[in-house]
Amino acid sequence: MPQGLLTIDLGAIVRNWRKLGAIHSSGAVAGVVKADAYGLGAAQVAPALRAAGCKHFFVAQTEEGVRLRQSLGEGPMIAVLGGGAGPREAGLTPVLNTFDEIRAHRGPAILQLDTGMARLGLDASELESLARDPSPFEGVELLYVMTHLAVADEPSHPLNARQAERFAEACGRLPPAPRSFANSSGIFLGDRFASDLARPGCALYGINPTPGHPNPMEPVVRLEIPVLQVRSIEPGQTVGYGASWTAARPTRVATISAGYADGLPRAIDGRAKGVIRGATVPMIGRVSMDLITLDVTDVPEAAPGDMIELLGPAQDADALAGLCGTIGYEILTSLGNRYERRYLPA
Ligand SMILES: *Cc1c(COP(=O)(O)O)cnc(C)c1O
Numbered sequence: 001m002p003q004g005l006l007t008i009d010l011g012a013i014v015r016n017w018r019k020l021g022a023i024h025s026s027g028a029v030a031g032v033v034k035a036d037a038y039g040l041g042a043a044q045v046a047p048a049l050r051a052a053g054c055k056h057f058f059v060a061q062t063e064e065g066v067r068l069r070q071s072l073g074e075g076p077m078i079a080v081l082g083g084g085a086g087p088r089e090a091g092l093t094p095v096l097n098t099f100d101e102i103r104a105h106r107g108p109a110i111l112q113l114d115t116g117m118a119r120l121g122l123d124a125s126e127l128e129s130l131a132r133d134p135s136p137f138e139g140v141e142l143l144y145v146m147t148h149l150a151v152a153d154e155p156s157h158p159l160n161a162r163q164a165e166r167f168a169e170a171c172g173r174l175p176p177a178p179r180s181f182a183n184s185s186g187i188f189l190g191d192r193f194a195s196d197l198a199r200p201g202c203a204l205y206g207i208n209p210t211p212g213h214p215n216p217m218e219p220v221v222r223l224e225i226p227v228l229q230v231r232s233i234e235p236g237q238t239v240g241y242g243a244s245w246t247a248a249r250p251t252r253v254a255t256i257s258a259g260y261a262d263g264l265p266r267a268i269d270g271r272a273k274g275v276i277r278g279a280t281v282p283m284i285g286r287v288s289m290d291l292i293t294l295d296v297t298d299v300p301e302a303a304p305g306d307m308i309e310l311l312g313p314a315q316d317a318d319a320l321a322g323l324c325g326t327i328g329y330e331i332l333t334s335l336g337n338r339y340e341r342r343y344l345p346a
Contacts, residue, residue, distance in 0.1 A: 004225040004258045005307065006339035008040050010048040010346040012218040016204050017049055019217070024187045026194035030056035032183075032201030034064060034081065039263075039333040040205055040221065041341065043071045048346040049204075050076055058199055065092040077143070079110055082120060093143060097121050099136060106139040110180070115147045115166040116159050124166075131173040142177035144197055145170075152185035152193070153211050164192045184209035188216075207328040208318050215318070221332065223311035223339070225256040227276075227304050230296065239293050240285030245270065254281075254296040256308050259289045263334030264310065267324035273315055274308040277301060281308070 021029045031054045037045035046057055046068055055076050059065045062083040069078055069091050079093040085104040095110045096102050097120040102111070112121035122130065130136065147167045151157040164181075171179055181195035184203035188210050203209040206220035231253050239245045239253055254276070260266045264287055272283045274294050285293045292310075296302040311317060317328035 002226040002228070002257055002305075004223060004262065004339045005342060006335060007222040007224075007342045007344065008044070009218075009220050009222075009344040010044060011344055012206065012220045013040075013045055013204050014048055014052045014346045016206065016217045016220070017052060017054060017200075020184070020187055020198065020200050020203060024182065024194060024198045026191070027178075027196035027198065028056060029187075029198045029200060030054065030058055030079075030180075031204060032058045032199050033068065034058060034060035034201070035333045036064075038201060038205045038207075038329060039335045041343070042068055044343050045204075046071055051346065056197060058201075062090065062092065066090050081112075085109075095120075095146070096140070099126055099130075102130075102140060103136045108141040108143050110144045110146055111140075111142055111174070111177075113145060113147045113167065113170050115163040115170070117148050117150045119148075121147065124170075127170050127173065134175065137175065142175060144180040145174060145177050146180035146197075146199070149181075149183055149186045149189075149193070152183055152189060153209070155189055160189060161192070202329055205332055206316065207332070211318075215316075219313055219316060221311055221317065222309065223335070224307035224309045225258040225274075225292070227254045227302065227306045227308060228257050228291075229255045229304055230302055231255075238285075241288060242286055245285040245293075249297070251295055252297045252300075252302065253284070254294045254302055254306075254308065256292050256294065257290065258310070258338070259291050260287050261289045262336045262338050263331065264292065264320075265324045265326065265331075265334075267326075268320060271323040272310065272320060274310050275312065275314050276306055276308045280314060 031049040033042045033046050036042050057078045060081050065078045065080045081095050085101040095112050097112050114121035151159050178196035180197035182193045182198045184200040186193045203217050208215035237247050266287045279299045281294045284295045317331040321328045321331045
């Protein structure tokens with residue numbers, strides 16, 4: 001079966017990184033490339049960022065860091081957000097999240113403080129005892145103290161200011177060290193959220209870090225799926241599983257070669273659209289595992305072999321996500337491995 005084509009614009013990722021750097025002028029800007037660079041390919045994305053001057057990378061798990069080191073070679077920092085104290089041997093920088101991890105570690109590391117996420121990092125009482133007795137820190141070289149914002153995509157939420165206060169206060173009680181604060185959305189929150197190292201992920205990949213406002217980032221992803229067959233059906237005929245869609249007029253149905261196994265959520269049934277030969281056409285019927293159907297009645301030239309764009313300027317990952325109650329991050333990280341991937345060079 002012909003494959004879909006996923007085009008990833010490395011140049012756009014690099015320009016997005018530079019744009020974030022221009023806004024976050026207080027310090028450096030890292031590249032968060034966990035989950036295979038949000039599904040887009042860390043082995044391609046990270047070297048492109050590295051060539052543009054990015055010196056700090058974040059992944060979630062040790063194995064991701066080990067693979068990333070192979071792609072990047074020696075030099076840039078690769079920090080592991082949830083790797084525990086171990087990954088030093090692999091040339092990785094651990095993010096220390098607990099007392100035990102601090103005690104077990106020697107050498108360079110990042111310390112994470114929890115200021116409102118209740119997920120990873122030291123809480124207020126652990127910080128208190130560390131401020132009183134810093135001996136667990138012996139031998140730990142603090143590269144950064146970091147914390148993570150919970151609601152940076154909602155600028156008016158009071159938790160943002162509270163996290164900024166807690167972070168500033170906590171850093172004041174620790175040995176002096178550079179700070180790392182904002183994620184993508186945090187970079188757009190203003191000076192209180194600036195630090196020595198911002199940690200954007202989603203904005204690099206074209207996801208809107210300022211929901212409700214025009215997307216300041218350049219689009220990165222285009223997904224086009226080939227038409228396998230075009231058929232004509234009569235009014236009253238149904239399309240797909242569950243016979244959930246019924247033709248109200250003589251209809252031409254295009255069947256394309258991707259489905260929920262390729263990260264196109266079944267929950268977008270009947271709501272998403274595609275673009276074929278410059279025309280926008282509606283999805284009809286259920287999303288199957290490997291197939292999706294669209295109504296191409298109004299595009300008489302539509303034929304097998306045509307590509308129908310499902311992700312692109314007309315419908316980006318945020319828009320597709322909005323149709324089915326998820327977020328652009330989940331759309332990108334779910335894209336799967338059945339597409340031919342084409343990388344536009346930086
Ligand atoms: C994922 C993650 C980021 C990046 O967040 P975005 O919203 O994608 O910019 C930054 N810091 C931490 C701790 C993370 O887990």
